[in-house]
Amino acid sequence: MITFPCMFPSACIRFSARRSAFHGASAMRWPGLCMRAMQLGMIVVALESAGTAAIAARATTVARDTPDESGATHARQDGTALHPAAPVAAGQGGATGAEGRGFSFSTCQSHLSDDPDGTRDYAEDWQEHGGGAEAQYCGALAEMALGDVGDAAGTLDRLSHVAHWPLGEPANQGKVPFPTARERQATPAAPVDDIAHDTPDSLRRRAHVAEEAARAWQANDSPRQALDSAAYGLRLDPGDMTLHVIHARISVNMGMAQQAISDLTPLPDDATLRVDALVTRAAANRELGHIDLAAADIASALRQSPHNVAAALECGILNEREGKLEEARANWQEVIALAPDSHEADLARQDLSLLEADPAAP
Numbered sequence: 080m081i082t083f084p085c086m087f088p089s090a091c092i093r094f095s096a097r098r099s100a101f102h103g104a105s106a107m108r109w110p111g112l113c114m115r116a117m118q119l120g121m122i123v124v125a126l127e128s129a130g131t132a133a134i135a136a137r138a139t140t141v142a143r144d145t146p147d148e149s150g151a152t153h154a155r156q157d158g159t160a161l162h163p164a165a166p167v168a169a170g171q172g173g174a175t176g177a178e179g180r181g182f183s184f185s186t187c188q189s190h191l192s193d194d195p196d197g198t199r200d201y202a203e204d205w206q207e208h209g210g211g212a213e214a215q216y217c218g219a220l221a222e223m224a225l226g227d228v229g230d231a232a233g234t235l236d237r238l239s240h241v242a243h244w245p246l247g248e249p250a251n252q253g254k255v256p257f258p259t260a261r262e263r264q265a266t267p268a269a270p271v272d273d274i275a276h277d278t279p280d281s282l283r284r285r286a287h288v289a290e291e292a293a294r295a296w297q298a299n300d301s302p303r304q305a306l307d308s309a310a311y312g313l314r315l316d317p318g319d320m321t322l323h324v325i326h327a328r329i330s331v332n333m334g335m336a337q338q339a340i341s342d343l344t345p346l347p348d349d350a351t352l353r354v355d356a357l358v359t360r361a362a363a364n365r366e367l368g369h370i371d372l373a374a375a376d377i378a379s380a381l382r383q384s385p386h387n388v389a390a391a392l393e394c395g396i397l398n399e400r401e402g403k404l405e406e407a408r409a410n411w412q413e414v415i416a417l418a419p420d421s422h423e424a425d426l427a428r429q430d431l432s433l434l435e436a437d438p439a440a441p
Contacts, residue, residue, distance in 0.1 A: 182210055187217035195224035212244045216288065223295055232295035236308055239289035239315070242273035243281050274315065286316035293325050305329050320347035320356075327359050336363040354384045361393050365400070373397055388414045388423040395430060408434060 182205040191198045202210070202218030215234055222231035238244060274282065289312030296305035309326040312319065327342035343360045347353045361376035374397050380390040395410030411427035411434075418424050 182208065182214070184213045184217055187214070188220060191217075191220060191224055195221045199225065212238055212241060219295075220291075223298070228295050228298040229301075232292055232299050232301065232304065232308075235288055235292035235295055236304070239285050239292055239308065239311060241285070242277050244285060244288075282315045283319070286312040286319050286322060289315060290319070290322050290325060293322075293329070297329065302329055302333050306333065320349065320352055323347070324352060324356050324359060327356070327363070331359060331363050331366065334366075336366040339363040340367075350383065354380045354387055354390065357383075358387070358389045358393055361390075361397070365393075365397065370397060370400060386417055388418045388421055391417070392423045392427055392430075395427065399430070399434070404434060 182201075187198060187201050187205060199218055199221035202214050202221055205214035206218065216238055219231040219234040219238070222228070222234070277285070289308050293305045293308040293312065296302070296308055306326065306329045309322055309329060312322045313326060316322070323342045324347065327339035330336070330339040330342060340360060340363050343356045343363075346356050346360075357376045357380035361373040361380070364370075364373035364376065373393075377390055377394045377397060380387060381394065384390065391410050391414045395407040395414070398404075398407035398410060408431065411430050414421075414427040415424045
């Protein structure tokens with residue numbers, strides 16, 4: 080069974096402390112509901128970040144573009160190219176034999192959302208014909224879509240540690256020769272994790288793979304591994320603000336609220352990611368007891384994105400914390416009205432039920 084921690088700290092981190100003391104045994108039913116609801120959400124995020132067609136609207140997901148049919152490169156909102164149009168080096172992303180048979184990452188992931196089984200078969204066939212890292216990456220995304228998140232997380236984490244993956248020459252070519260295909264094939268299980276001499280493009284791409292690994296570890300209910308993958312991604316690309324937000328979310332989930340605030344200082348410039356960061360920082364400040372700071376972040380998030388359900392959910396939590404029960408009720412009812420089938424709506428219904436059961440509770 081897949082388990083999956085909350086993408087937003089406002090969603091679940093508060094639950095055990097707030098609800099178990101507040102409502103006793105009735106809260107014990109919550110973890111199963113929370114985990115099941117988030118499984119689908121995590122798979123949606125993974126598919127979107129891989130460049131597939133969106134299968135569910137998520138206001139807090141940072142959009143990413145993918146190569147078109149001609150192989151042209153398109154950038155993520157944070158400016159990082161996910162799939163370069165240049166051909167992948169033999170033995171890494173696409174060996175000569177694989178290219179000759181017409182294998183490509185864009186083809187592999189083109190039906191990921193509607194045919195993950197077929198995508199996995201394609202990736203396996205591609206690997207048998209020398210597809211290398213790109214084929215393994217596509218296969219890992221298919222495993223995510225099929226629910227094999229543990230295997231996918233392990234593969235993605237390993238690929239993020241492969242230097243010069245899947246394309247690129249060492250930065251100082253005179254000192255560190257790029258390994259030949261024969262050399263790479265001779266030691267496939269022990270890639271050289273060379274950050275200092277990797278290229279900027281390769282480092283950014285490896286950081287994105289580390290981001291995917293972090294998401295997969297979260298879906299596998301492995302927060303420590305998720306935190307490690309996100310931290311490693313930040314070593315590869317310290318300026319990747321998507322990774323800063325993911326690392327902050329996980330930190331709040333693991334009770335490291337101050338670390339989350341550090342991750343989000345300064346806040347991202349990207350508008351969508353900034354709202355996500357504000358909601359995450361608000362949850363961190365709430366955990367630290369800084370209710371005024373948390374309320375300021377949520378007010379800012381709602382000004383920028385008035386219908387953001389994660390922000391409305393957190394606003395209700397803060398209102399409840401301050402004893403403004405009618406305002407909290409209105410916030411949670413708004414969440415349900417805006418996105419009735421969302422994970423946030425499930426949490427809002429749970430909050431409303433608990434509020435009705437004990438309206439005098441703090």
